[in-house]
Amino acid sequence: xxxxxxxxxxxxxxxxxxxxxxxxxxxxxxxxxxxxxxxxxxxxxxxxxxxxxxxxxxxxxxxxxxxxxxxxxxxxxxxxxxxxxxxxxxxxxxxxxxxxxxxxxxxxxxxxxxxxxxxxxxxxxxxxxxxxxxxxxxxxxxxxxxxxxxxxxxxxxxxxxxxxxxxxxxxxxxxxxxxxxxxxxxxxxxxxxxxxxxxxxxxxxxxxxxxxxxxxxxxxxxxxxxxxxxxxxxxxxxxxxxxxxxxxxxxxxxxxxxxxxxxxxxxxxxxxxxxxxxxxxxxxxxxxxxxxxxxxxxxxxxxxxxxxxxxxxxxxxxxxxxxxxxxxxxxxxxxxxxxxxxxxxxxxxxxxxxxxxxxxxxxxxxxxxxxxxxxxxxxxxxxxxxxxxxxxxxxxxxxxxxxxxxxxxxxxxxxxxxxxxxxxxxxxxxxxxxxxxxxx
Amino acid sequence: xxxxxxxxxxxxxxxxxxxxxxxxxxxxxxxxxxxxxxxxxxxxxxxxxxxxxxxxxxxxxxxxxxxxxxxxxxxxxxxxxxxxxxxxxxxxxxxxxxxxxxxxxxxxxxxxxxxxxxxxxxxxxxxxxxxxxxxxxxxxxxxxxxxxxxxxxxxxxxxxxxxxxxxxxxxxxxxxxxxxxxxxxxxxxxxxxxxxxxxxxxxxxxxxxxxxxxxxxxxxxxxxxxxxxxxxxxxxxxxxxxxxxxxxxxxxxxxxxxxxxxxxxxxxxxxxxxxxxxxxxxxxxxxxxxxxxxxxxxxxxxxxxxxxxxxxxxxxxxxxxxxxxxxxxxxxxxxxxxxxxxxxxxxxxxxxxxxxxxxxxxxxxxxxxxxxxxxxxxxxxxxxxxxxxxxxxxxxxxxxxxxxxxxxxxxxxxx
Numbered sequence: 001x002x003x004x005x006x007x008x009x010x011x012x013x014x015x016x017x018x019x020x021x022x023x024x025x026x027x028x029x030x031x032x033x034x035x036x037x038x039x040x041x042x043x044x045x046x047x048x049x050x051x052x053x054x055x056x057x058x059x060x061x062x063x064x065x066x067x068x069x070x071x072x073x074x075x076x077x078x079x080x081x082x083x084x085x086x087x088x089x090x091x092x093x094x095x096x097x098x099x100x101x102x103x104x105x106x107x108x109x110x111x112x113x114x115x116x117x118x119x120x121x122x123x124x125x126x127x128x129x130x131x132x133x134x135x136x137x138x139x140x141x142x143x144x145x146x147x148x149x150x151x152x153x154x155x156x157x158x159x160x161x162x163x164x165x166x167x168x169x170x171x172x173x174x175x176x177x178x179x180x181x182x183x184x185x186x187x188x189x190x191x192x193x194x195x196x197x198x199x200x201x202x203x204x205x206x207x208x209x210x211x212x213x214x215x216x217x218x219x220x221x222x223x224x225x226x227x228x229x230x231x232x233x234x235x236x237x238x239x240x241x242x243x244x245x246x247x248x249x250x251x252x253x254x255x256x257x258x259x260x261x262x263x264x265x266x267x268x269x270x271x272x273x274x275x276x277x278x279x280x281x282x283x284x285x286x287x288x289x290x291x292x293x294x295x296x297x298x299x300x301x302x303x304x305x306x307x308x309x310x311x312x313x314x315x316x317x318x319x320x321x322x323x324x325x326x327x328x329x330x331x332x333x334x335x336x337x338x339x340x341x342x343x344x345x346x347x348x349x350x351x352x353x354x355x356x357x358x359x360x361x362x363x364x365x366x367x368x369x370x371x372x373x374x375x376x377x378x379x380x381x382x383x384x385x386x387x388x389x390x391x392x393x394x395x396x397x398x399x400x401x402x403x404x405x406x407x408x409x410x411x412x413x414x415x416x417x418x419x420x421x422x423x424x425x426x427x428x429x430x431x432x433x434x435x436x437x438x439x440x
Numbered sequence: 441x442x443x444x445x446x447x448x449x450x451x452x453x454x455x456x457x458x459x460x461x462x463x464x465x466x467x468x469x470x471x472x473x474x475x476x477x478x479x480x481x482x483x484x485x486x487x488x489x490x491x492x493x494x495x496x497x498x499x500x501x502x503x504x505x506x507x508x509x510x511x512x513x514x515x516x517x518x519x520x521x522x523x524x525x526x527x528x529x530x531x532x533x534x535x536x537x538x539x540x541x542x543x544x545x546x547x548x549x550x551x552x553x554x555x556x557x558x559x560x561x562x563x564x565x566x567x568x569x570x571x572x573x574x575x576x577x578x579x580x581x582x583x584x585x586x587x588x589x590x591x592x593x594x595x596x597x598x599x600x601x602x603x604x605x606x607x608x609x610x611x612x613x614x615x616x617x618x619x620x621x622x623x624x625x626x627x628x629x630x631x632x633x634x635x636x637x638x639x640x641x642x643x644x645x646x647x648x649x650x651x652x653x654x655x656x657x658x659x660x661x662x663x664x665x666x667x668x669x670x671x672x673x674x675x676x677x678x679x680x681x682x683x684x685x686x687x688x689x690x691x692x693x694x695x696x697x698x699x700x701x702x703x704x705x706x707x708x709x710x711x712x713x714x715x716x717x718x719x720x721x722x723x724x725x726x727x728x729x730x731x732x733x734x735x736x737x738x739x740x741x742x743x744x745x746x747x748x749x750x751x752x753x754x755x756x757x758x759x760x761x762x763x764x765x766x767x768x769x770x771x772x773x774x775x776x777x778x779x780x781x782x783x784x785x786x787x788x789x790x791x792x793x794x795x796x797x798x799x800x801x802x803x804x805x806x807x808x809x810x811x812x813x814x815x816x817x818x819x820x821x822x823x824x825x826x827x828x829x830x831x832x833x834x835x836x837x838x839x840x841x842x843x844x845x846x847x848x849x850x851x852x853x854x855x
Contacts, residue, residue, distance in 0.1 A: 022747050029740050037733075107504040107707045116700070117504045119707040179675075180505025225508040227675065236562075237604045237634050242510030245602060309811045310730045313477070317737050320470040324463055324741055328748035331459040335755030390729035427455065 002363065009364035016336065020368065023332050027372025028379055030325025031413045035376065036383030037311075037318040039405055040391065043398035044207065045307045048194040052134060053297035056198075057095075057258045057266070059273055061085045062291035063250050064235045077291050078233060079202050079304065080252040084285075085276075090126065094272045095258035096265070099129040100218055102254050103203045103230035108214070109177040110165055120161060121229065122214035123200065124221035130156070130187070132259045133199060138162075140172035140187035143217060147186075151220040155183040161213040162188045178214065179226065189215075195398055196306045198297050200255040203230035206306035207394040228253050270294050308395065326420045333368070333424040337361055341431045348433035357429040365421025366414060373413030380409050446784050449760075456752050457788055464792030464828055467745045469799035472824040473807065474734040474741075476816045481731040485724045489545035490613070490648030490663075492582020495536070495683045496716040497692050498544055499529070501699060502676040502707040509674050515600040518673035521703065522598075528702045529679055534691035536682045539580040540671045541573045544680055544716070545650035546723035552651070555666070557620060559637040566619055567661040568612075569651035572672045578646070580682045586614060588627035588644030591669040601674035606633050611644040615663035654723050656812050688715060742831060749835035753781065757843040764843055765850030774844040781840035782833060789832035793825045800824065 013020040047053050062077035063085055081089070086100040101123045109117045129135070130142035139162075143154045155176055162171050162185075176183045196206035216226070225243045230253060238249035246253070260266045270292070277290030295303055337344075344357060381401055388396040450457050503521060507514030522540060529538045543549050551572075554565035575591040577583065591611070599605055610631075617626035630639040649665040651658050683691035695713050699706065757764075764777055800821055807813040 019751060022751055026744050026747065029744065033737060033740060105502075107502050109504055109705075117705065117707045118709060119502055225510060227508070237636060238602075239604075241600065241603045241605075243508065243602060244510065245604065308726075310726060313807070313811055314730070314733055317470060317474055317734065320466065321737050321741055321744075324466045324470070325744055327459055327463045327466065328744050328751075331456060331463070331748050332751045334455055334459070335752055339755060339758065390732050392725050392729065423455070 001359075005360045005363040006367065008360060009367045012336075012340070012364060013367065016339075019332060019336055020371075023329055023336075023368050024371045024375055026325045026328050026332070027369060027413055027417055028375030030322040031372060031376035031409055031416070032379030032383055033318040034315075034322045035380040035405060035409045035412070036387060036399075037315045038408075039380070039384050039399045039401070040387060040395065041307070041311050041315045042405075043400070044196070044311055044395055047298060048196055048198045049133065049297065052259075053198075055259055055261055056132070056297045057260050057269070057294050058297070058300045059089065059256055059258060059269070060293040060295075061273065061277060062288065063252065063286070065286060065288040075291070077293060078252045080231070080233070081254045081256050082250050082252050083247040083254060084250075086254040086256055088276065089256060089258075092272070092276070094269055095260055097128040097132040098256070098258040099126040099132060100254050100256050101125040101129065101200060102218070102221070102228050103200060104214070104216070104221060104226050105229035106179045106214065106226055108161070108165070109180070111175075111177070118164075120213035121210060122212045122216070124216050124218045124226060126218050128259075129199075129215070129257075132257065133194075135192050136190040138188045138190035139170040140185070142215075143186050148217050148219060151223045152217060153181065153183045153220060154186045154217060156187040156189060156215040157185055158189050158211050158213045159191050160211050176214075178216070179224070181224065183216065196301060198301060199257050200230070201301065201304045201306055202255060206301075206304070206308075207398070209394045209397065222247070230255075266294065311395070322416070326416055329368075329417060329420040330423055333365060333421050334427060337364075337424045337428040338431075340428075344428055344431040345433045348431065354429040357431075358425055361425040361428050362418060362421055365417050365425065368421075369414040369417025370410070372417060373410040376409050376413050377406060380405070443783075443787070446780065446787060450784065450787070453756065456756070460749060460752055460788050461792035461795065463745050463748055464789050464832065465796035465799055467741050468793055468796030468824050468828045469803050471738050471741055471827075472796075472800040472816065472821055473803050474738050475824070476804070476820050477813075478731045478734050478738075479820070480814070481727040485727055485731075487650070488648065489650040489720075490583060490646070490665075491545060491716065492682075493716045493720065495685060495688050496581070497681050497683065497688065498547070498714050498716065498719060499679040499681060499695055499699070500676065500712050500714075501525075501678075503703070504705045504707065506675040509600040510602065515598070515603070515673045518600075518675070519598045519671060522671055522673065522677050524702050525677065525679065525699060528698050529681060529695065532691060532694050532698055534684050534687035534694060536684045537576050537580040538679050538681045539573050539576040541571055541577070541581075541678055541680050542672050543569075543571065543652040543678065544581075544719065545652055546654055546719050547652045548654060548723065550652035552653075553634045555616070555620070555631045555633050555640075556635065557631060559632050559639070560635060561632065562635040565635070566616060566664060568616060568664040568666050569653075569658075569661070570666055570668055571649070572668050572670045574669065574671060577667055580680055581649075582682070583649060584647040585611075586645050586647050587617075588642070590644055591667070595669040596671065597669065598671040598673055601672050606636055606638040606640055607668045607670060608638075609641050609643045609669060611646055611667040612642055613649050613663055613665045614645055614647050616666065617642070617645045619664075746831055746835040749785070749832060750839060753785065753836050753839040754842070757781070757839045757846075760843070761846055761850055764846040765848055765852075768846065768848035769851040777844040777846070778840050781836055781843055785832045785836040785840075786829065789829050792832075793828050796828065797821055797825060 060077040061081060063082045064078060090100050104124050105119060105121045107117045108120050127143050127145050127148050138159050142156055147154050166174060171185045171188060174185050176185055193211050197204035197208055232251050232253040234251035238245040238251060240248055260269055273292040274290045277292055280286045384399050384401050387399050507517050509515050509518050526538055526540060529535060542551060551570045553570060554567050556565040574596045575593045578585055578590050595609060621629055626642050626645055629642050633640055648663060651662055651665055692713050696708050699708060804816040
């Protein structure tokens, strides 16, 4: 019976090609606009480390108090740590793994003669950074706690920098000249480029086209005064000049991440942070009550509004477009179905139950939806491919077409059209056979 | 023509009428807000920075193995290196003038602070951004001095990037001058920076200079800029260069070899020499994209709605062939039939836009509470209303004309 309805639907659609094309175009454009913006939204709102994000936490400590000069009045502590607090947290080492980190942008001198120095970006981190974030290594590994303590001149580089400087070979053990000093390569990361750059959202702004090329030990970077390339926020002028002055000041410039495995560990860490702030209060460094936060990665990304609001607004507007397309389809299907009142009347008079009318017309709506979906697939492909013309590269590069997006496009088109077809079908099934037969 | 017959017949097509009205309402709501977003973005992109942007470019470079700049000797060494660079750049044949500067408008890398009228005042302050530059700042950047004087070579100091010292004189923008000294007598007045206690004298006022950041967080001080007469010494430096008219490309090409000649131990890559036009394009890429995206959505939306009106009206015309024939046979002219459908559409669209205005304002209020949006001006909504009514009339014209062409003889024919 279904194939018969399918045949009927196709025949009916062929009979009014203009109206059919209009409906298919409407569905196609509506679905494609939604799916294209959704693909971008999906790319920027995804969890960068889904298997572990709920165990990774960003601590915030209020080092400025309620009178901080450059502070928004929302009661939130600053989104980075000052040197004193970051070092205290590292020293106490209360989480399973943890790392303070700051953004650096040193120069690297290639070994090949005649090549000019180049600028790379990266972070100064502790050894636990790599296992904590499950950073994948192509060669070698991260450094160890001894290297941290001894301020060893070691470096982990990206596979991209490895290729550029050493030409895709295992460069572990080789020497890299950073800021005029020699570092020993201990590991090469395997194309590691988490988006958003969740371990330092404050400085990366979330999304970044570039790959981080170098990671050096934190205390080594401090020892050689490798300048901080990220944001520095101060509530008062540092009392001393220079990098040392920055370290002694209450300026915040250090990002921090801690791994806490279960609820008990989280509670304990919260208590530890509050205890620490209370000790600082007793010691007279803070003149205010503890005001700390401990957010896991998803909550942190949400708090820092990492998903650009333009992306959300675009998705909303596209969904609005889809809604209008659906209302439009309801109208067109209604016109199409009621135009065939005579045919329905005959079918009903010959004994077809209402259910049969339902099946027939919903089949027809489904066929329209499927055709719209196929068109939508093509347009979504075009849309995702050309989204780079419209959106910044750092975001558009993340959007991609995959099987789930394709199937979602088809399902959305068919389900939406079936929903749109419900009311017209209902009206069609209400057609009174007697009237139709009489008036014809 | 009386409305009565139209209303009576609309009552028979409730569903279709509701659908068209709903569609017009939704389209109006979305299009109004989308066009408003586009308008806002265009305003943002078109705001002048205060610079003379043509023939201007920026050089950013980093020395390798340079002193850290934390001690006096290191700072002096860095300053010598910077002066050598400046001399080399100023000697280039296609270069008109050069200024060492820590940032430029739209560069999104800034040093921000606050100024107050009283010493050690941490409570009431005006937010500002600092540009560290030398005596060639005004001529190179094309800034307009409207009061006081410019820096002279003797005013210009140099300091390490992390030196926390305040200057003794500054030039401020009119935005700061007006806010701090509403009487218009800012020149010669004393201010204090960053809650400090050292008096700083305003020696000049420039008309306009935007801050480097373009994010919404600077919205309340986007024009509060201050020029400080100093070269900043760090392991990197930036130079804003004004090329001689029409010689921008040649000047940009000459920079890299000239600087390598001074000192090859430095980082100069593809991104190191950027024209201001490129910086502008980079800064507003997202806004441009959002405006285009909203434009595309509006276009699709309008087409879909117009097509929907054409489709449904055509159906009605088809349904009412006989009635139209009867009316024609009873003496109605073609123009009467045309007007009938046009008036009918106007009625439906009228109801649609009324609901649409409410939806548009509601959507705008919702966007305001969730995102950075301002209140939509009435003009946008009114324009949208007129546009939707015009769209309805345009869409209904083709099927209405077909209706008016129904011959009177149809009345006598059985379908």
